[in-house]
Amino acid sequence: AQSVTQPDIHITVSEGASLELRCNYSYGATPYLFWYVQSPGQGLQLLLKYFSGDTLVQGIKGFEAEFKRSQSSFNLRKPSVHWSDAAEYFCAVGAPLSNDMRFGAGTRLTVKP
Amino acid sequence: GAVVSQHPSWVICKSGTSVKIECRSLDFQATTMFWYRQFPKQSLMLMATSNEGSKATYEQGVEKDKFLINHASLTLSTLTVTSAHPEDSSFYICSARRREGRLADTQYFGPGTRLTVL
Numbered sequence: 001a002q003s004v005t006q007p008d009i010h011i012t013v014s015e016g017a018s019l020e021l022r023c024n025y026s027y028g029a030t031p032y033l034f035w036y037v038q039s040p041g042q043g044l045q046l047l048l049k050y051f052s053g054d055t056l057v058q059g060i061k062g063f064e065a066e067f068k069r070s071q072s073s074f075n076l077r078k079p080s081v082h083w084s085d086a087a088e089y090f091c092a093v094g095a096p097l098s099n100d101m102r103f104g105a106g107t108r109l110t111v112k113p
Numbered sequence: 114g115a116v117v118s119q120h121p122s123w124v125i126c127k128s129g130t131s132v133k134i135e136c137r138s139l140d141f142q143a144t145t146m147f148w149y150r151q152f153p154k155q156s157l158m159l160m161a162t163s164n165e166g167s168k169a170t171y172e173q174g175v176e177k178d179k180f181l182i183n184h185a186s187l188t189l190s191t192l193t194v195t196s197a198h199p200e201d202s203s204f205y206i207c208s209a210r211r212r213e214g215r216l217a218d219t220q221y222f223g224p225g226t227r228l229t230v231l
Contacts, residue, residue, distance in 0.1 A: 036222070043119070043206050044157075044222040051214070090156065094218070099145060099170075099210075101220060105156045 002027040002093045006104035013081050014112045021076040021107050023065075023091030032094040033074040034101075035065055039087045047089075050074065061085070086111045114140050117209045119223035126197055127231055134192045134226045136207030142187035143209035147220065148180070151204045163190040197230045204228075 003026045013019050025031055032051050036044040048059025055067040065076045074091060088108050094101040116139040126132050136146055144165045149157040161182050162170040169182035179201075181193040190209075194201055204227050208220040 032218075034219070041204075041225070041227070043117075043224040044208075046115075046219065046221065049219055094220075097218075099147075099162050101159075103156045108154075 001100060002031060002095060002102050004091050004093045004102050004104040006089075006091055006107050008107045009105070010108045010110065012110040012112060015083050016080050019076075019078045019081045019085070019109070021089050021091075021109070023074045023076065023104060024072050025074060025091075025093040026072065027093055027095065029095070030069075032096065033065075033067060034092040034094070035059065035063070035074075035076045036090045036092060037061075037087045038090065038106075044090060047076070081109075081111055083111045083113065085109060115211055115219070115221040116140050117207065117221050117223040119207055119226050121226060122224060123227040123229075125229045125231065128198050129196055131193055131195045132197055132228060134194075134205055134207075134228075136190045136192070136209070136223050138188045138209040138211075138221070141209070141211050143190075143211060144187060145210040146184060146190040147208045147210070148182060148190075148192050149206045149208065151206060151225075153204075157206060160192075194228065197228070199230045202228055202230045 005024045034049045035047040038044045048057045050067045088106045090106045091104040118137045120135045146163040148160045160175045163182045163184040165184045171177045184190040206225040208222045
């Protein structure tokens with residue numbers, strides 16, 4: 001079965017600085033990869049996803065992620081962070097035709113003024 | 114598109130009572146929905162997979178008689194917490210799976226329901 005690791009529990013960046021959140025997965029074939037964001041007391045909002053094709057994926061709110069098969073990674077990036085980006089970010093991995101989707105433990109992003 | 118709603122957004126109940134939570138896919142049909150539980154500052158824990166027209170599939174350790182799931186239509190799944198106790202207090206989140214191409218599925222999440230059992 002697939003699994004996901006988000007090595008960073010908490011990251012703090014200054015507003016306007018660049019951001020990279022790490023995600024490593026384990027899966028025997030090409031996985032489906034997702035990044036979700038959760039604001040306090042809210043559900044999860046899909047930021048972007050990768051199924052196949054171009055390994056650089058653009059999402060909403062100015063986020064992008066790059067699938068690197070050789071590194072089993074799907075890191076999330078944003079060139080300039082806004083205070084409203086402060087939230088919990090979850091990486092998830094799924095498999096074709098499967099109900100099974102695994103979530104990472106999450107990375108909490110704090111944005112300093 | 115791909116909006117999922119949950120109702121209620123929060124509920125407080127007395128110990129021993131039952132609580133029903135609804136999950137609806139508003140603009141797409143979902144043959145499969147999922148119920149998760151989330152503890153503070155933790156990731157999501159899958160409780161069960163809800164399949165339209167058939168019995169739900171529960172994860173190991175989840176009591177199916179306590180957490181009743183009904184997927185009555187392609188847009189509605191309900192989770193009933195029966196005889197709720199304080200330890201059932203948690204944030205419950207549902208998701209609905211939408212087919213978005215050959216072999217490609219994406220889960221879209223509801224806003225969650227905060228359950229507090231007194």
